[in-house]
Amino acid sequence: MKLEKEKHDRREKKKSKRSSKDREKDSELNGKHKPSSKMKQSDRQSGVSSSAVKCEAGDGDTHEDVKVDPDERNDGQQKPGSPEINNNKEKTRSKSSKQRHNHKERTADVKLCDEDENLCESVKMKKKKRVKDEESPEKHDKNQPSGRKRKKTSSEHDKAEKNKKTKKDGDQKKKKEDKKDEESDKWKWWEEGKSSDTQKWSSLEHKGPYFPPEYEPLPDNICFYYDGQPMKLSPATEEIVTFYAKMLDHEYTSKEVFQNNFFSDWKEEMTKEERKLIKTLSKCDFSQIHKYFVEKSEERKNMTKEEKQVLKEEASRLMEEYGFCLLDGHREKIGNFKLEPPGLFRGRGEHPKMGKLKKRIQPEDVTINCGQDSKIPAPPAGHRWKRVQHDNTVTWLASWLENIHGRPKYIMLNPSSKLKGEKDWQKYETARRLKMKVDSIRKQYRRDWTSREMKSRQRGVAIYFIDKLALRAGNEKDDESADTVGCCSLRVEHITLHRRLDGQEHMVEFDFLGKDSIRYYNKVPVEKQVFKNLKLFIKHKDPEDDLFDRITTVKLNKTLNECMPGLTAKVFRTFNASTTLQDQLNKLTTEGMTVEEKILSYNRANRAVAILCNHQRAAPKTFEKSMQLLQEKIQKKKEQIEEAKKELKEAKKAHKDAPSDKSKKLLEKKEKAVQRLSEQLKKLQLQETDHEENKV
DNA sequence: AGTCTCACTTAGTAGGCAGGAT
């Protein structure tokens, strides 16, 4: 309730701010800058608490686009396949497009490492890890640690093993061939030169989206109970019940907002009779239905290999049929060819719409976009599309309006496609251009800090934050979503100024919820002038007033665009993330490092970027357990080393007492054993460090 | 200038799967 009220107040304040802004001149810096809140003092709520909700913080992999280091650039645009970036090209070739995509998204990637061999090595490490199992089986065999394996290799077992291996061998060869085929088929669009900005394609043909299967009513023995009485529901009502029943062991079904939203949306879909009977959610008993679905999922888990195979084949058939389109004569993978199935909306954070019903999408809701001369996809039998259009200035194949926010959703291509790849490449080129310009831009925003105009000062400080802290732009949001902010939408309550903190001067303490309701908490020393300005910006303002009340993302981006065409706030994130990764890799890698050490450095560099961009993830549930296991392994290895050392000592003594070929061989063997074990221990310890550091 | 709409990118998470360990 309080939160609602706060939001409402904020909304009102914002409205009046807009109008007051117009009236206020921008040049009252030295005198009385009258913040908009001044005139709204009357509707101020006393004792309004900060609405920043604390949430658990963890750290995770880097998602930010980290690919280019503009630092290393000295020429103009570079195509992904051009010889200058051979290393990367090589990397790309050795992976399937799937892997490539993933690598790009999940981990930081460096494109320009031709000038630094070390760097390339470390970037390739991840690849090595993955490619490892593609090595020839013979090699695998040779590398098998003898002991246990040799015991097994007797007679028939041996034969079976061999057969298995030849089969595996064959499979792998086939896989390799497939991959080769795939690679040679691959559309090397980057070799064709840049395509038009407005026209996205000339021809486009596809099968339309795949519709999720119709609802299957519950078996007769599974029942919904109301007030203790079994009740048969109409299929539509029952379907909605199953959405809720499936989530019963999730924490959010216990949240009031979730329950209320669910119940009111559910009621709307009920028949008149049902609505008359079902009055409160607390009297609804979904437990039998819940149990039914738990059992079903258990069954699915316990399916035989053959059954699973059937499902898999069905899935790949679907993928073949719906998963690709023909764009300018090339077969391109679609990113999300399956329409989103109905269910209950669960936003992130304290979302006011959590629990609302996400309705089933009908063909009548879907707009199809395809080539003029292409075969128009057939709608499901008995249905028709909302519309069929042939707009080649957009990249989507189908769209519909999602009913929770009324925003459009699209079916678009996979990141491996030309359309996405080219855009991605462009993004890094823009970041590269920023590298050339960043010094002058930094100079300019510093000048703005002392401008006569309040808006220039605010803009200067905002860009400084975006640049220094990699904050997001912070567009304005409607009130029907979680209360999250970015740079321009920061409120006074999100920062605390400390003249002195932790032994440093001019500290700003940030505490707010950013995208996805991820908490941003940071204490940073800022320049004295920034500190002064911030003090000025918050003067006479309420906690819930905008910190930067004279600027918007639109204005900010307009200024940035004047500094450099194509420059917007988000480019700084790409640029700074890339630069950070490159710097870290340079710092953390040296010649002669082992692969394990390089992996650790690589992960550390990635982590530095994750910290900069405030990328977080929930700590894996299995973390403690796997850590413990790793520690046990280390302990065991240490014991083995002790043992091996003892044996070595004995062997030494034996050799000294009675030197012979045999004793010499034994001694060498023992020496090698100690060495091998020590190396293994070192590897494990590195793994442990990496694992531990990756948690936070 | 503010607001709305649309298109497209970015990001966290769940769950499946392959491959190594036991």
Added chain:
DNA sequence: ATCCTGCCTACTAAGTGAGACT
């Protein structure tokens, strides 16, 4: 053969930002 684990992908929510409209 089975279990475990880490990697990867699919999914979809939630951002950014351009341009049209008011």
